[in-house]
Amino acid sequence: MRITFVNPVLGGDYSALDIAITTLATIINKQGTHKAAILDFTFRRKYWRRLLREHLIKYKPEAVGFSVNSLYLEFIKEISREVKRISPKTKVLYGGYHASVHPEELFALDFCDVLVVGDADDTICKILDSLNSPSRLSKISGIWIKTLKKEVRNPGHFFTDLDSLPYLDWSLWKDLDKYFYFLGMLYQIGTRGCTYNCTFCESCGIKKSIPGRYFRAMSPKRLAEELAWQWKKYQGKGLRLIQLFDQTPTMDSQWLKEFCKEYQKAADTNRQKYSMFSRVDHLDEEKMKLLSESGCEILRLGVESGNENIRNFIMNKRLSTEKVREVFRLTKKHGIRTTAYFILGTPGETKSTLRQTLDLAREIKSDRSVFFVFKPFTEESKELVIKNKGIINLKKSKIANNISFDAVVDYPGLSSRQVEMFQVKAYSRTLPRRTGIMLGKERLKYFLNFFRYVFHGMSLGMDFKYLVTYYHVYGFEIVHY
Numbered sequence: 001m002r003i004t005f006v007n008p009v010l011g012g013d014y015s016a017l018d019i020a021i022t023t024l025a026t027i028i029n030k031q032g033t034h035k036a037a038i039l040d041f042t043f044r045r046k047y048w049r050r051l052l053r054e055h056l057i058k059y060k061p062e063a064v065g066f067s068v069n070s071l072y073l074e075f076i077k078e079i080s081r082e083v084k085r086i087s088p089k090t091k092v093l094y095g096g097y098h099a100s101v102h103p104e105e106l107f108a109l110d111f112c113d114v115l116v117v118g119d120a121d122d123t124i125c126k127i128l129d130s131l132n133s134p135s136r137l138s139k140i141s142g143i144w145i146k147t148l149k150k151e152v153r154n155p156g157h158f159f160t161d162l163d164s165l166p167y168l169d170w171s172l173w174k175d176l177d178k179y180f181y182f183l184g185m186l187y188q189i190g191t192r193g194c195t196y197n198c199t200f201c202e203s204c205g206i207k208k209s210i211p212g213r214y215f216r217a218m219s220p221k222r223l224a225e226e227l228a229w230q231w232k233k234y235q236g237k238g239l240r241l242i243q244l245f246d247q248t249p250t251m252d253s254q255w256l257k258e259f260c261k262e263y264q265k266a267a268d269t270n271r272q273k274y275s276m277f278s279r280v281d282h283l284d285e286e287k288m289k290l291l292s293e294s295g296c297e298i299l300r301l302g303v304e305s306g307n308e309n310i311r312n313f314i315m316n317k318r319l320s321t322e323k324v325r326e327v328f329r330l331t332k333k334h335g336i337r338t339t340a341y342f343i344l345g346t347p348g349e350t351k352s353t354l355r356q357t358l359d360l361a362r363e364i365k366s367d368r369s370v371f372f373v374f375k376p377f378t379e380e381s382k383e384l385v386i387k388n389k390g391i392i393n394l395k396k397s398k399i400a401n402n403i404s405f406d407a408v409v410d411y412p413g414l415s416s417r418q419v420e421m422f423q424v425k426a427y428s429r430t431l432p433r434r435t436g437i438m439l440g441k442e443r444l445k446y447f448l449n450f451f452r453y454v455f456h457g458m459s460l461g462m463d464f465k466y467l468v469t470y471y472h473v474y475g476f477e478i479v480h481y
Helices: 019-031 045-059 070-086 097-101 103-107 124-129 176-182 203-209 220-234 253-266 285-293 308-314 321-333 351-364 379-387 394-398 416-442 444-459 464-474
Strands: 002-007 035-040 063-067 091-095 114-116 143-146 151-153 185-188 241-244 274-278 296-304 337-344 368-373
Touching: 002 019, 002 045, 019 035, 019 063, 019 124, 035 045, 045 070, 063 070, 070 091, 070 097, 091 097, 097 103, 097 203, 103 114, 103 143, 103 151, 176 444, 185 220, 203 379, 220 241, 220 253, 241 296, 253 285, 285 296, 285 321, 296 308, 296 321, 296 351, 321 337, 321 351, 337 351, 337 416, 351 416, 368 416, 368 464, 416 444, 416 464, 444 464
Parallel strands: 002 035, 002 063, 063 091, 091 114, 185 241, 241 274, 274 296, 296 337, 337 368
Antiparallel strands: 114 143, 143 151
C-alpha cells in the first residue's frame, strides 16, 4: 500500500519541516511492506491544487495522511476536500496533536476516514495492513473509524521506546535544498512531551487526553549518534545547523551531561553545531559550560512576557525576571547565542505590560528577539480570555494559521489592532541592533544577501513579512550565502 503524508502549509510560514510525518514515513519505508511519500506545498503554494492532482494521478496513493495541528486545520480541511474530489476512493487519515485533543471535531468531518489518537510509531504499519479491513482496523490502539454497524473509538497511547526509531529520512522532502537556503537547518527530537502546564501550550491538552507517561526520552548516546549521522549526510549540501525541537531537554542534568559528552565523541563540535530549546529556569553555570563545550550554537529561550504576573499567573510559567537576567548574562559569558521568545496580547495584557515586555527584551539584549502574537488554541487560554473580559474575533481566529502575526483577541483598553501595532514597534526597536551587527560583519554584502533572499522568496510566492523577519532571525551567524 502507498501512503502520502501531506505538509499542509498554505500560509506564509516556511519553518514547518514536520518531524512527525517524517518519522512515520521513515518507519513505513524501512519496514518495507508499504511505501510512504511526503508531499510538501510550502514553496509551491501558488499551484498546490495542480501539484496535488499530479501526485495523486502519478503516485496513486491508497491513503493520504495528515499530522493535524490547530494552526493548519483550515488548510487541512481544504486539501482533504480536494483529495476526495480528485480521488474519492483514497482514504484520508488524521493524527497529531489536534486529533488527540479534539478528536470528535475531526471525526465528524465527512472526509475523515480514519482518526488516530495518541502516537502511531508502533501501529502505523498495522494500520496500513488493515486499512481495507474494518474488523482488523478496529482492534488497533488509538483507531477511530465509522463502520456500517458502529463507530469505533479506541483509546490511544504514548510510544515510549524512542531508541528503536530509525534515523529520520529527510531526503523524503523534495524541497530540502530550499529549506537549507532559507533556514539552514534540520530538525531533530530526542525527548517527547513536557512535565509543565503553560496555559498557551497544547501539551496541556494532550497529556489529559492520552493515558500514560507523556514525557519520554531517547538515550543521550542514540540522539548524539543520529545528529552526527545527519551531519555526515548533509554537510556541504546546505546544512548549517541542527535544531533540537525537544520542549525541555535541559531538565534532567544527568541526561544533558551524557548527551553533551556523547555528542563531543560523535561529532566535530567546532563545525557541526546544534541549537536547543530550554526553559530558562533549567539553566545554570554548569549546564551552560556543558552546552558551550559540546557545540551548542544557539539557545532558544521562552521569556514570554516582561510582566511577572502575566508570565507566572496567566501563562503559568513560574519564572522570575531576575532568573531571566541571570541566564542571559550566562549565555554571553559562555559564548552561546540566544533567541528570546515573547508573546504579545495574552489575557491580562495592557499597554503598560506590553511596554514592560519590550523594556526587558531590550535589556537582556538577546541575539534575536521574536515577538509572537497570542492565539487562544488551548481550553485553558480560552477560559483566561473570558475571565479577563476578552472577546475572540471568531472570523479572524478561524483563519489564523500562525503565531507570528495577526492578533485575534480584543480586551477592554487594548484592541487586537493595538497589539499588532505594538509588535511592529517591538521589532523596530530590537531589529536595528541585530541589523547593525550584521552590517558590521557583512558590510555591503548584507544588502546583497538580504535582497537576494527576499527576491528568491517572493519568486516562490512566499510572504514578505516572514522573509524580512526570518532573514534577521535565522541570518548571519548560521545562514551564509
